Amino acid sequence: MSDAGRLSFHVPAPAVRPGGTPDFSDVKIPPAGEVRRPEVDVAAEEIRDLAYSIIRVLNRAGEAIGPWAGRLSKDELLEGLRHMMTLRAFDARMLMAQRQGKTSFYMQHMGEEAVSCAFRKALAPGDMNFPTYRQAGLLIAGGYPMAKMMAQIYSNELDPLKGRQLPIMYSSREHGFFSISGNLATQFVQAVGWAMASAMKRDTKIAAGWIGDGSTAESDFHAALVFASTYKAPVVLNIVNNQWAISTFQGIARGGSGTFAARGLGFGMPALRVDGNDYLAVHAVAKWAVERARRNLGPTLIEYVTYRVGAHSTSDDPTAYRPKTESDAWPLGDPVLRLKQHLIRLGVWSEERHKQAEAEILATVIETQREAEAHGTLHSGPHPSARDMFEGVYEAMPPHLRRQRQQAGV
Amino acid sequence: MVEAIRDAMDVSMQRDENVVVFGEDVGYFGGVFRCTQGLQQKFGTSRCFDTPISELGIVGVAVGMAAYGLRPCVEIQFADYMYPGYDQIVSEVARLRYRSNGEFTAPLVVRMPTGGGIFGGQTHSQSPEALFVHVAGLKTVVPSNPYDAKGLLIAAIEDNDPVIFLEPKRLYNGPFDGHHDRPVTPWSRHAQGEVPDGHYTVPLGKAAIRREGAAVTVLAYGTMVFVAEAAAAETGIDAEVIDLRTLLPYDLETIVASVQKTGRCVIVHEATLTGGYGAELAALVQEHCFYSLEAPIARVTGWDTPYPHAQEWDYFPGPARVGRALKAVMEA
Ligand SMILES: Cc1ncc(C[n+]2csc(CCOP(=O)(O)OP(=O)(O)O)c2C)c(N)n1
Ligand SMILES: [Mg+2]
Numbered sequence: 110m111s112d113a114g115r116l117s118f119h120v121p122a123p124a125v126r127p128g129g130t131p132d133f134s135d136v137k138i139p140p141a142g143e144v145r146r147p148e149v150d151v152a153a154e155e156i157r158d159l160a161y162s163i164i165r166v167l168n169r170a171g172e173a174i175g176p177w178a179g180r181l182s183k184d185e186l187l188e189g190l191r192h193m194m195t196l197r198a199f200d201a202r203m204l205m206a207q208r209q210g211k212t213s214f215y216m217q218h219m220g221e222e223a224v225s226c227a228f229r230k231a232l233a234p235g236d237m238n239f240p241t242y243r244q245a246g247l248l249i250a251g252g253y254p255m256a257k258m259m260a261q262i263y264s265n266e267l268d269p270l271k272g273r274q275l276p277i278m279y280s281s282r283e284h285g286f287f288s289i290s291g292n293l294a295t296q297f298v299q300a301v302g303w304a305m306a307s308a309m310k311r312d313t314k315i316a317a318g319w320i321g322d323g324s325t326a327e328s329d330f331h332a333a334l335v336f337a338s339t340y341k342a343p344v345v346l347n348i349v350n351n352q353w354a355i356s357t358f359q360g361i362a363r364g365g366s367g368t369f370a371a372r373g374l375g376f377g378m379p380a381l382r383v384d385g386n387d388y389l390a391v392h393a394v395a396k397w398a399v400e401r402a403r404r405n406l407g408p409t410l411i412e413y414v415t416y417r418v419g420a421h422s423t424s425d426d427p428t429a430y431r432p433k434t435e436s437d438a439w440p441l442g443d444p445v446l447r448l449k450q451h452l453i454r455l456g457v458w459s460e461e462r463h464k465q466a467e468a469e470i471l472a473t474v475i476e477t478q479r480e481a482e483a484h485g486t487l488h489s490g491p492h493p494s495a496r497d498m499f500e501g502v503y504e505a506m507p508p509h510l511r512r513q514r515q516q517a518g519v
Numbered sequence: 520m521v522e523a524i525r526d527a528m529d530v531s532m533q534r535d536e537n538v539v540v541f542g543e544d545v546g547y548f549g550g551v552f553r554c555t556q557g558l559q560q561k562f563g564t565s566r567c568f569d570t571p572i573s574e575l576g577i578v579g580v581a582v583g584m585a586a587y588g589l590r591p592c593v594e595i596q597f598a599d600y601m602y603p604g605y606d607q608i609v610s611e612v613a614r615l616r617y618r619s620n621g622e623f624t625a626p627l628v629v630r631m632p633t634g635g636g637i638f639g640g641q642t643h644s645q646s647p648e649a650l651f652v653h654v655a656g657l658k659t660v661v662p663s664n665p666y667d668a669k670g671l672l673i674a675a676i677e678d679n680d681p682v683i684f685l686e687p688k689r690l691y692n693g694p695f696d697g698h699h700d701r702p703v704t705p706w707s708r709h710a711q712g713e714v715p716d717g718h719y720t721v722p723l724g725k726a727a728i729r730r731e732g733a734a735v736t737v738l739a740y741g742t743m744v745f746v747a748e749a750a751a752a753e754t755g756i757d758a759e760v761i762d763l764r765t766l767l768p769y770d771l772e773t774i775v776a777s778v779q780k781t782g783r784c785v786i787v788h789e790a791t792l793t794g795g796y797g798a799e800l801a802a803l804v805q806e807h808c809f810y811s812l813e814a815p816i817a818r819v820t821g822w823d824t825p826y827p828h829a830q831e832w833d834y835f836p837g838p839a840r841v842g843r844a845l846k847a848v849m850e851a
Contacts, residue, residue: 120564126547213638213828264829272829275640291642292600293572326571327603354572356548362571430548487638487829495833502824509793513822517833 123358127428131438136414138440141168141387142175149401153379160370160380163414166389171450177393183457189230189388190448190458192250193222194467197445198474199245199255200419203262206478207276207423211486212262214276216242220418220436223388223444224349226250228317231395232285233403235314239287239300242277243349244319253284255477265485265492271500272493294320294327297346301337304344304402315343315402322369323354326362330372334410338376341407345398346373348410349385351417356430373410385415386441388448414441495519520706521691523665523714524554524630527672528592530718532562535590538676540567542577542594542630551596552632552691574604578629582611585625592676595631598685599645604629612681613656626679628672633661634742634789635826635835636689636699644826646741646790651683652767652799658682658723659766663690663744664711667764670721678723687741695742696749697837726770728777732759735783735848738774738800740764743787743836750841756849758785766796774800775807782813783848787841792820814851817844 124132144164147156166178173179181189200217207215218225225246232238238247248258260267262276270280280288287303290296300318307314320330325348337344348369352359359369366372373380379401383394391413398409416439420427452458485491499506499514506514531538540558542550546569549556558567570577574595581591595601601608608629615625635644651659658680662668668686675682689695693705694712706712730748734757737747744762751758759777763769778784784804786797797818804816819836827834 118565120546120568122547122564214640268829273641273825273827275642275828278640291640292602323572326573326576328573328575329603354543355551356544357569357572361569364571424551493829495830498824498827498830498833499822510823513792517822519833 121360121364123360123431125432125435127430127432129432131432131435133438133440136440139163139165141165142178144175144177146176146397149397149404150406151379153374153377156379157374160374160382161367163382163384164390164394165384165387166393167387167447167451171447171454173389173451177390180393180396181389183455185230186388186448186452187457189226189392190445190452191466191470192226192246193388193445193448194470195474196222196226196246196249198471199249199258202474202478203259204423206262206486210488211482212264212276213487214423215262216277216422217419218243218245220439220443221349221351221385221415222246223391223448224385224413224415227388227391228347228395231392231399232317235285236316237285237287237300237303237314238317238319239296239303240289240319241293241296241321241324241349242289243321245277245279247286248279248281248284251284251286253281253286255474256481259478259481260484263481263486265481265490267481267484268493271497273498273501293324294329298329298333298336300346301333301342301344301408304342305336305340308340308343308405313403315345315399317345317347319347319349321354322348322350322352322359323357323362325369325372334373334376334378337408338378341405343402343405344408345395345402346408346410348412349415350412351415353417353421353427353431355421355425368412370410370412378408378410380410380412382412382414384441385413386444386447388444389451416441520665520668520686521552521554523669524672524686525556525558526714527669527676528555528558529561531592531673531676532558532566534718537589538566538592539584539589540592540594541570543570543572543596545569545594550594552688554630555594574601575607578604578607578612581627581629582607582615582625585627586615586623590626590676592628592630595629597643598631598633598647599642601629601631601647605650608651608657608683609654613654616680617656624679625681628675628682628684630672630684630686632688632691633685634687634689635831636695636742638828638831640828641825646685646788646821648685648766649790649794649796652796656681658768659685660723660764661685661687661741661766662764663687663741663762664694664709665706665714666711667721667727669714670719671723671764673718674720674723677720682723685741689742694745696745697835698749699832721764723765724768724770726764726773727762728759728773729762730758730760732757732781734758734781735785735845736761736774736777736781737785737787737841737845738763739787740766741789743789746836746838746841747787749838750845753838754842754845756845758845769803771803771807774804778804778808779811782811784808784812785817785819785841785844785848787819787836789821789836791823792818793823795820814848817848819844
C-alpha cells in the first residue's frame, strides 16, 4: 500500500432529514441590491463571480433596490402579482380535482410561481419556450386560456391533445410553449436547436430552454451547453433549482460544482444566479439574457434559486425525506407575499385589495373549472374517443394502423 | 410483489458483499415504488445509494463496477426512461464479454418497472422488452408474481451475464386481470403471493404452466398472464396458459410441447404489435409446430400507437379482446 492510504466512497447527503431541524445556513444569500449589473455585451470571463452570487432586488422591507431594480411599471407589477396568484389558485383547485378523482395526476408550482410568470414577460411574441412540467406560469402570464389547460388536465372532449397526454403536459405553439415531454431534459437541447434555426434563417426570434436542478445530470443538459456555446445560439438556458428532485436533494446533481450556474463557466457562457422568489429580480435577469440573445451576443445560463414547497407530484409524499417545516425555513420567502409587500410599500396595494383580489381570482378559476367540467372529467362525461388514439401517430394513417383501428371496432 | 423484490435484493446483499444497489431516489427514500426501502439503512450508503438523474450514468458506472468485480443491481425509475442508458446497454453491457473474449464481463441487473394500467400516459406505461430481446448478449426477465419475482431476481443477480429485469408495475400491489372496474385483490389472497424467507432461486429460462388445458395454448408474461387466465375462465375455453417468465433465453421445450398438444396458439403481450416479442414467438411456433397447428397463430397486443392517457382501457389488451381471439382460433 502506498502512503496515500485506502480510498473511501463519498455520497453527498443533505444537511437535514425528517426529524431534524431545517437548516439552510449553507445557502449564502447576499443582501438585495448588492450584485452588479454588467452590460449585456460583457465577456463571460469578466462575470464569473455572478455564477456564485445571487442577484436580488427586493429586500426584507419590500423595497426594490440596486442596479437590477426599476425596470417594471406599477401596472406591470400589479399584473405580475395577479398572474402568480392565478397560478396559485389554479394549482389549488386542480390538486383538489385530482384528489376528487377527476383526473389522474397533477404537479403544482407552490413557491416557484415567480420564475415562469416573470420570465414570460421578458419575451416577445414569436419566441419559443421549451418548458418542463413546472412552468405553467408561462401559459398563464402569456394569456393562454385556463379553460384549455383544464380541458387537458381532465382529458375531456375539449382537450386540445385528445386525451393522449398525461395531465399538465400542455402544448401551444401559438403561445410559445413547446409540447412537454415526460422524459426529463430532452427539451433543453431542443431549445438550442430552435435558436440555431432562428439564427440560420436570420430571424429575430429567440428560444428559452428550461430544466430542473436534478435533470441537469442528464446528458441532454451538457449537449445543450456545448451546442449553444459552439454556435453562440440565441437561447436563454434556465435552470430552476428548487432544491429537490423528488426525494433527491440538489447536492446529488450538483456534485462538486459550487452552484448549478457555474456549470456554464467551462462552456464560456455568461452564467447568472438569481433569487427565484423575487419577481423583480427574475424579470430583470431574464430581460438581460433575452436582450443578449436578441442582439446576437449568444446564450446565457441562469440558475433560479427557489424552493419546491409542495410535493413533487400527487404521487409523492415529501415528509418521508425532508423535514415537514423545511419550507417555512426557506430563507428567500414566498414570491407572492414578497411582491405583495412591495406593492403595498409602493402605495398601490393593500391587505384589503389583496384579499379581494384573492377572492375574485378564486371565483374566476372556480367558474372556469365549472365550465370545463361540463365538458367532462377523466372518468365521467364526454371524453376523446378511442378513434383519437389512432390518429396523429403519422401524418396519414398507414394501412396496418387502419386495420388495427378496424379490429378495435372504433 | 414490492416486498418480494426488496427481499431478493436484501438476501443477495447479505450473501454477497459485492452486490450493490443504486438509482434515482433509490437510497434514502427507497425508490418511488419503494422496492429498495430500508436497504440503505441496513447496508449503508456504499451498498445502496441515490444517483444523479442520468440513466446513461447509472448503467455506465454499473459496467465499470462490474468490470472491477462488483455485482450492481440498478434501478431505472420507469422503463420509459431507460433510453438515455440504452447505448450503454446495447453497445457495452451486452457485448462486453464477447468483445473482450471473456476478459471483462458485466454481471449486472437493470431493474425497471414496465407496462401500463396506472393512467401513466405515454411516459409511464411502455413495455420495451422487444428492444432488449433483440440485442445479443442480454437476458430478459418479466416476473408475474411475488414468488417468481424474488426467485428470478436472485437468480438474475447471481447470473454471470447481464439481465434486464422488467417489473410489471400494475402487479406491484396485486394480481390484475384487466378488469379495471373491479376492486384490487392484494397478493396476500393469491397462491403465488406467498414468498418464502431467505434464499431460493427460480431458474432463468424456464416457463411455468399457470393453467393446464387441452384446447389452445396461450403464451403470455407479466400482467397478461392474469388477463389470459381471466379470458379462459370467462369464455369457458380450455386454454393452457403459459407464463414465459424469461423472454430470453426462452423455454422452447415447454412452448413446443404445449402447442403440439393443443394445436392452437394465442400470444398476448401489452407492448405494441409490430416487431414485438410476439412476432418472435409466432415464428418459433411456426418453425417447430407447423404440422400440429390447426389454426393460424393469433396475437393480442397493444396497438401500434404511443400509450395514450385517457384511452388507457381501449389500448390495454384486456380479457374481452383475448377472449375474442381464443374463440376465433377455436372456430378457425
Ligand atoms: C429521463 C427521465 N428519468 C427519470 C424520470 C423520473 N422523474 C420525473 S421528475 C424527476 C425529478 C426531476 O427533478 P428536477 O429536475 O429537479 O425537477 P423538479 O421536479 O424539481 O421541478 C424524476 C427523476 C423522468 N421523468 N425522465
Ligand atoms: Mg428540482
